[in-house]
Amino acid sequence: MGQKLLKIKGKLVVVFLLxxxxxxxxxxxxxxxxxxxxxxxxxxxxxxxxxxVFMHETGQVETMLLDTYLEGVVAAEMDPAWPEEALAxxxxxxxxxxxxxxxxxxxxxxxxxASTDIQEFQAFxxxxxxxxxxxxxxxxxxxxxxxxxxxxxxxxxxxxxxxxATAKEGLDFQDDEPPYIHSVEDPGQEITVEENIAWEVxxxxxxxxxxxxxxxxxxxxxxxxxxxxxxxxxxxxTLVRVGNVELSxxxxxxxxxxxxxxxxxxxxxxxxxxxxxxxxxxYGHGVGMSQWGARAFAEQGKSAEExxxxxxxDITIEKIWE
Numbered sequence: 313m314g315q316k317l318l319k320i321k322g323k324l325v326v327v328f329l330l331x332x333x334x335x336x337x338x339x340x341x342x343x344x345x346x347x348x349x350x351x352x353x354x355x356x357x358x359x360x361x362x363x364x365v366f367m368h369e370t371g372q373v374e375t376m377l378l379d380t381y382l383e384g385v386v387a388a389e390m391d392p393a394w395p396e397e398a399l400a401x402x403x404x405x406x407x408x409x410x411x412x413x414x415x416x417x418x419x420x421x422x423x424x425x426a427s428t429d430i431q432e433f434q435a436f437x438x439x440x441x442x443x444x445x446x447x448x449x450x451x452x453x454x455x456x457x458x459x460x461x462x463x464x465x466x467x468x469x470x471x472x473x474x475x476x477a478t479a480k481e482g483l484d485f486q487d488d489e490p491p492y493i494h495s496v497e498d499p500g501q502e503i504t505v506e507e508n509i510a511w512e513v514x515x516x517x518x519x520x521x522x523x524x525x526x527x528x529x530x531x532x533x534x535x536x537x538x539x540x541x542x543x544x545x546x547x548x549x550t551l552v553r554v555g556n557v558e559l560s561x562x563x564x565x566x567x568x569x570x571x572x573x574x575x576x577x578x579x580x581x582x583x584x585x586x587x588x589x590x591x592x593x594x595y596g597h598g599v600g601m602s603q604w605g606a607r608a609f610a611e612q613g614k615s616a617e618e619x620x621x622x623x624x625x626d627i628t629i630e631k632i633w634e
C-alpha cells in the first residue's frame with residue numbers, strides 16, 4: 313500500500329511539473345482590467361448596448377445596436393460624401409448626445425431609448441448610409457465626449473458664420489452656461505454654400521405679430537419698427553424689440569422658422585413697409601460643433617477628435633466600449 317501511495321504522489325508531482333512548464337511556455341492569461349466609464353453611466357454600457365428606437369415613419373419600435381443606429385444618424389445629419397474625419401466627428405457628437413439622452417430617460421413619450429423623429433431626438437436615414445459613414449462610425453467606436461465625468465450636451469449646427477455661440481445667446485439656454493461651451497472661430501465660411509455666407513429674408517408683419525404674441529403672450533401693437541437691443545459674445549442678437557415688445561432673438565427665430573431666419577448672427581433687423589427684413593450669415597443656432605467647420609478642418613487634415621476638441625472646451629473623449 314505504501315509503495316502505491318508513493319507512485320501516485322510521484323505521478324502527481326510529474327503532472328504539476330508539466331503544468332508549470334506549460335504555463336511558462338504559453339504564459340498565463342491576463343485578466344482584462346475593468347473598463348472605466350463616466351460617472352453615473354450604467355455599468356451595462358461598458359459593452360455596446362442594444363437600444364430601442366421609435367421609427368417615426370412606420371410607428372414601430374425596433375431594437376438595434378447603438379452604432380447601427382448612429383450610422384443612420386450620421387448619414388442624415390451630415391452629407392455622407394463628406395470627408396471621413398468630418399463624419400467621424402459627427403459620430404462622436406451623435407454618440408455623446410444619444411448616451412446622455414438615454415441616461416436622462418430616453419424618449420419618455422414613446423417608452424424608447426431613441427426616436428427617428430427629429431423633433432424628439434435626431435434625424436435618421438438608413439437609406440443614406442454608405443461605406444464612408446460605416447467607416448466613420450467604426451473608426452470612433454465607443455467614443456463619447458465627457459466633462460468632469462459626465463456626458464456633455466453635444467450641440468451642433470450647420471454653419472457658425474465664422475464664429476460659434478455660447479449656449480445662452482444661441483439657444484436662449486436658461487440654466488448656467490455649460491463650462492465646456494465657448495465661442496471659437498470657425499473655418500466653415502471658407503467653404504460653405506452661398507446662402508450661408510449672406511442671406512436676407514422678409515416676413516409679413518401679421519406673421520411677425522403672431523409669432524411675438526405666441527412667444528410672449530403680448531401684442532406688439534402696430535409694428536412700425538424693429539431693432540436689436542443686445543448681442544452676445546459672438547455678436548449674435550440675443551434681445552430684440554419688435555413694435556412695443558422685447559423678446560429673445562433665438563426664440564423669435566424658431567417661431568418665424570429656423571430655415572427662413574437662418575441664424576441670429578444678423579447685420580440687419582428692421583421694418584421696411586409691411587415687412588420685417590432680416591439679413592445675416594451662418595445657418596443654425598451656432599452652439600457647439602459647426603458641421604461646415606468640421607468639414608473644413610477635416611480637409612486640413614484634422615482628426616475627428618481634434619475637431620470635436622476645438623468646439624468644446626476642457627472635454628475628454630472617452631472610450632466607453634471596445
